[in-house]
Amino acid sequence: MPSLRCLSCKTNYPTHEKLYTCPACDGLLDVTYPIDEMSGERLMSLWDWRRASPRTIDQSGVWRFRELLPEATEDEIVTLTEGNTQLWEAPRSAKFAGVDRLVLKHLGMNPTGSFKDLGMTTGITQARRLGAQMVACASTGNTSASMAAYAARAGMKSYVFIPSGQIALGKLSQALDYGAVVLQIEGDFDDAMRLVREVASETPIYLLNSINPFRLEGQKTIAFELLQQRGWQIPDRIVVPGGNLGNSSAIAKGFRELLERGVIARMPKLTIIQAEGSNPLYRMWSEKSEVLAPLSPAWTLATAIKIGSPVSWPKAIRGLHCSNGTVESVNEQEIADAKAIIGSDGIGCEPASAVTVAGIRKLVAAGEIDPGEDIVAILTGHVLKDPDYTVNYHRGTLTYAPPGGERISIHSNYANAFIQVPSEKQALLSALQL
Ligand SMILES: *Cc1c(COP(=O)(O)O)cnc(C)c1O
Numbered sequence: 541m542p543s544l545r546c547l548s549c550k551t552n553y554p555t556h557e558k559l560y561t562c563p564a565c566d567g568l569l570d571v572t573y574p575i576d577e578m579s580g581e582r583l584m585s586l587w588d589w590r591r592a593s594p595r596t597i598d599q600s601g602v603w604r605f606r607e608l609l610p611e612a613t614e615d616e617i618v619t620l621t622e623g624n625t626q627l628w629e630a631p632r633s634a635k636f637a638g639v640d641r642l643v644l645k646h647l648g649m650n651p652t653g654s655f656k657d658l659g660m661t662t663g664i665t666q667a668r669r670l671g672a673q674m675v676a677c678a679s680t681g682n683t684s685a686s687m688a689a690y691a692a693r694a695g696m697k698s699y700v701f702i703p704s705g706q707i708a709l710g711k712l713s714q715a716l717d718y719g720a721v722v723l724q725i726e727g728d729f730d731d732a733m734r735l736v737r738e739v740a741s742e743t744p745i746y747l748l749n750s751i752n753p754f755r756l757e758g759q760k761t762i763a764f765e766l767l768q769q770r771g772w773q774i775p776d777r778i779v780v781p782g783g784n785l786g787n788s789s790a791i792a793k794g795f796r797e798l799l800e801r802g803v804i805a806r807m808p809k810l811t812i813i814q815a816e817g818s819n820p821l822y823r824m825w826s827e828k829s830e831v832l833a834p835l836s837p838a839w840t841l842a843t844a845i846k847i848g849s850p851v852s853w854p855k856a857i858r859g860l861h862c863s864n865g866t867v868e869s870v871n872e873q874e875i876a877d878a879k880a881i882i883g884s885d886g887i888g889c890e891p892a893s894a895v896t897v898a899g900i901r902k903l904v905a906a907g908e909i910d911p912g913e914d915i916v917a918i919l920t921g922h923v924l925k926d927p928d929y930t931v932n933y934h935r936g937t938l939t940y941a942p943p944g945g946e947r948i949s950i951h952s953n954y955a956n957a958f959i960q961v962p963s964e965k966q967a968l969l970s971a972l973q974l
C-alpha cells in the first residue's frame with residue numbers, strides 16, 4: 541500500500557491521515573509505493589492497452605497509470621478525463637532556440653487550460669476519500685480555476701485566495717464560472733499562501749496547494765504520458781517552467797519511479813527555467829547554497845510563476861541531482877519574444893510557458909545544451925489565459941516595472957500589430973500588401 545514519507549526525517553504515515561507536511565519535523569511529504577513484482581514490461585503493456593479502452597478511468601491521462609497512484613475506487617475518482625495532451629513539433633521555435641529539433645508538450649490543452657488539472661484530479665479525489673466537503677487554495681490563477689472546476693464536479697464547496705490585482709483575467713473568470721468563493725487578499729501570492737495554510741489548519745477545509753503531496757502524484761503522470769506517446773523512448777532533456785516548483789518536482793518523481801521499476805534505463809536531464817524577477821531556485825543553484833533564500837517581492841509579467849518562496853524547492857533540488865539537471869533564468873524581454881515565436885508555430889501559450897523556449901535558447905548559446913539533443917519542452921498554460929499580455933506585446937504597449945525601478949517597455953521584436961484601414965476598398969487592397 542502507498543504511504544506518506546517525510547523527505548527530511550523519513551518517518552512514514554498512512555495515506556488516510558489528513559497531513560500536508562510531517563507532524564514531527566514539518567518536512568515535505570512524498571507519496572511512496574512499494575516496488576512489487578509487476579515488471580516494467582508488464583506496466584508498459586497494461587498502460588498501452590488502456591489507451592484503447594473506453595472506460596473513463598482508462599481514458600484519463602492520469603488514472604490510466606493508477607498502479608503508481610494513490611489508491612481510489614472508481615466511485616471515488618473525480619475526473620474530467622484530463623491529460624492526453626499533444627506533443628507538437630515546433631520548427632520555428634527550434635530555429636529560434638538554436639536546436640535541430642524541438643517538441644512541445646502542451647499541457648494547456650487540459651480541461652481548464654493548464655497542467656493543474658492533472659494534480660487536481662488526484663487532489664480532489666483524496667479530498668473525497670478523506671470526507672472533506674470544503675477545499676481551498678492560494679493561487680496565481682490556474683490552480684484556482686482548476687480546483688474550482690474539480691470541486692464543482694465533486695459537489696464540494698471551494699475557496700480561492702488570490703493576490704489582489706495580480707491574476708490574469710481569464711483565470712479569475714473561470715473560478716467565478718465554476719462557482720468558487722473568491723477572496724482577494726491585499727498582499728502577494730506568498731501572503732495568500734501563508735494565510736490559507738493557517739486557515740486550513742484551524743478548520744475542516746482541505747488544502748489543495750502544491751504542498752499537498754497528492755497533487756504532485758497526478759502531475760507526475762506528465763512523465764508517464766510523455767514517454768508513452770514516444771513509444772517509451774526517453775528524451776535527453778525535459779524543460780519546465782519553475783514557479784512554486786511543484787511541477788518540476790512531480791515530473792522528476794515520475795521519471796524516477798519508472799527508472800526504479802525498469803521501465804526506463806536513464807533519467808532525462810531536468811531543466812528548470814525561472815523568470816529573472818522570481819528566480820530564487822536559480823540563485824540557490826548558481827551559488828551552490830544548501831537552502832533557498834526567498835525573494836521578496838517577486839516580480840514578472842508571467843504571473844503563473846511570480847513566486848518568491850517556492851514550497852517544493854527541496855523536491856526540485858532532489859530532481860535536479862538525480863537527473864543531472866540544471867536551472868536557468870530568463871528576463872522579461874526574452875520571455876516575451878519566445879512567446880511570440882511559439883505563437884508563430886501555430887501553437888501559442890501563456891507567458892509562463894514561454895520561459896522554456898527562452899531558456900533553451902540561452903543554454904544553447906552558453907554551450908550547455910548541444911543543438912542535437914532530443915528535447916521536450918513543457919508548455920504549461922493555454923494562450924487564452926492571458927490575452928492582455930499577447931495583445932500588448934503585438935501592439936507595442938507591453939511594459940513592466942521592477943520593484944523600486946522605472947517602468948520598462950518590452951521591445952516587440954516579433955510584433956504583429958493590427959492595421960487601421962479606412963472603410964474603402966482601394967485602401968484595403970493596398971493595406972493587404974499583395
Ligand atoms: C502553476 C503554473 C506554473 C508553475 O508551476 P509550479 O509547479 O508552481 O512550478 C507554470 N506555468 C503555468 C501556466 C502554471 O499554471
Ligand SMILES: [Zn+2]
Pocket residue numbers: 546547548549550551562563564565566567
Ligand atoms: Zn519529518
